[in-house]
Amino acid sequence: MTGRAARIARPARWEADVVIHSAPLVLPVSAPPVHDGALVVRRGRIVALGPRAGILASWPEREETRWDGVIVAGLVNAHTHLQYTHMAEVGQRTHASFEEWSTAFDEVYFGTPIDWAASALDGARQALRSGTTSAADVVTDLPAAGALRAAGLGGLPYLETLGDNDASWAGSGRERFAAMLDAAEVPMGISPHAPYTLDTGTLRDVTALARSRGARLHIHLAEGEHEREYTVSGTGPLALMVRELGFDFAVLREGGTGLGPTAFLDELGVLGPRCHVAHGVHLDADDRALLRARGTVVALCPRSNRTVGTRGPDVAALLTEGNPIAVGTDSLSSSPSLDLLEDVAALRDLAVRQGYRAADLDRRLVEAATLGGARALGVAGGLAPGGPADFAVFDVSPGARPYRTLIEEGPGRCVATVVAGEMMWDQRTAAAVRC
Template sequence: MGAVIHSAPLLLPIARPPIRDGAVAVRDGRVLATGQRREMLTAHPGAQELRWPGMVVAGLVNAHTHLQFTRMAKVGARVYGSFEEWSTTFDAVYFSSGGADWAASAREGARLALRHGTTAAADVVTDIEAMPVLHQAGLAGVSYLEVLGDTDESWAGTGRDHLTSTVRELRGAGDAPRAGLVGLAPHAPYTLDTGVLADLGVLARRYDLRQHIHLLESAHEREYTVSGTGPIARLVRDLGFDFEILRAGGTGQGPVDFLDALGLLGRRCHVAHGVHLDAAERALLRERGVSVALCPRSNRTLGLDGPPIAALLEEGSPIAVGTDSLASSPSLDLLEDVRLLHQLARRQGYRGQDLPRRLVEAATAGGARALGLDEGPGRIGVLAAGSRCDFAVFPLDPGERDPYLALIQDGPGRCVATVTGGDPSGRVHLAGSTQERRHGH
């Protein structure tokens, strides 16, 4: 097919500074070039031009979500007193949901994400029928198969063989994976036995899989790994898990050191939340190249203060942004989380004028880095030559304001269209509509 020129009064390609009267030239779902509209039209004579209102922004990357829990929104509809209180409520609803159509719930989540400008996600999947949904919806990213509840004994008995056979089936043969890019999600340091966690690191390396882990969401997670005591230890025992860490009275290590000693931390792993990371733990994650996906609205639902965003920025830690699921967040609008991070950073003392830009970059290129999709074929999170043509349209005119700040302040809830390069025929998702339209790429 011929080239298509997408143009707008303002283009935020992320890979380069904002471009007034900008345009992106596209063919077959991939970006050919970005630049001034006049330049792109001259370079591609005869190309079809699609003119968009306001601002075209590189597609948002939701670096931590659970699309299958979209229909559990009633769990996330109130504020809790603690992580443990929320977890107990979540478990009661989840374990009583026999017969739930998790794939349909995930499809609803994918549609909501697309209509808010998200074009890629790290989707943590608990129930196998939801694994292919991300890929089928035209979203880029990684579907992470969640693993939790295995003791060393159950893992050796059936768990390990079941996981490896599932991974082989999901990845399919040759160039036809059944679920797009597949990763592993060891749920958290407190939901798997020590030997299982270590072996999941081994399997991830063997099968060349990325990993994604919940880390330090609860204030009591440190007590659990250090001494095997506290509210999380009681919660784990109540769920019937008999883990080595409980029998041994802890490891003497905090959660980050514990996971690192087991070989789980590295550039091919990213973690979610990090609400209670201390300075030494943040430094170790930076040293290992581990990105932290921040989900401040989910944290607020659980009665938490939010992550140490100012420190993470000042120290140069790689960060991304996630919504978590509707079971702990009011929407799948990633920009709402970016807006809250902006407020938190200022409240925590971050004074740099680069804050809006860095947070928008975290929600785009930062998410791509967390998922390992920041370079090579299929690059996401930016509009640049060779990347997927993923973008969102916001009818905003920043005027003399910083365009990144305008997007953060006025963009939430305002996305009017989303284009995903994962569909070469050019599917456009229209906000507030059940309809989609197509154009040639």
């Protein structure tokens, strides 16, 4: 495979706003694969999709871009922090524990001057070059909030808040955070960081603030092995770290809540279909059942988990029990790259080692990286007439098992990324597009 595309000349009568993209295989993901397929794009949306012969017959005299390889529905990175792209030194080594990684992260974050806007834009461009068309981008520093839009990526930035106890939140924290939301030049979701970095009443009120604004929620959950001990009894290494950081939270003062972190968030009203959680490494059967009942998507980030010294999520159980899942890379401060298919491949390895044997594994993991991420963000996913023309082209063979081939051979082999019908990354003429 070469990954090259040929432009097939048409008479001058073709309409300038209609373009046909075709390839030996089109993977809509939301529908069965189409061999020798094509899709018609007009004004950022898909007008038609099907076998190439029929498309060309129905749309004569239109420009056609013929790709080698496979056209795939755009990948959706359901959890990342693009602003930490220039903190890659932290993510290039494996840490012994989550707490150790947190210390290493803080040393760089607070000790090294970083242009957050430039760092986030660099990360967004890296994501585009690997086939990502949308992302849930958690933003701590407001200058990074415009990276998705600046790079031409879809998705939603989520403004993160952490560190407030109930008194500081009521005193000035809420007003300050709301002012940041108002100052942002793009619509934003809200990300209360984690069950252990905000006080109980603050978590409840952040959720209420999101609902009052119609904003989506995104929160880290069950990433470290000591998170349950923290919320249940206010003890353990995570509780010690939180105390050393100077946070004065009710969970610590009152000796815990008696609830695991998932049930704790649910009691505060955080969970629901407009909220998705990141990591979900240490979820038990009751946690998974509660997340299913609330319609809450879990964004899995296995390579990040490996870097911060935690085991991977129970992919087999999540799939078997029917939890809605998505895939995220996290940031370069905890992951070796922003190539989402690398995380899909890692999830596949985990699922097989955990005993998942169903023949649908590859399809469901590609669905998680596309449809699952779209569900987490509340947007349309997959390729279908009427939907957004968000897709990527991978220099891989169509093969007899296209989902498996994409997972095994796709990482690092994206040759083009199209968002809303616009070519955002083209390996052939990279200087001519935004990346």
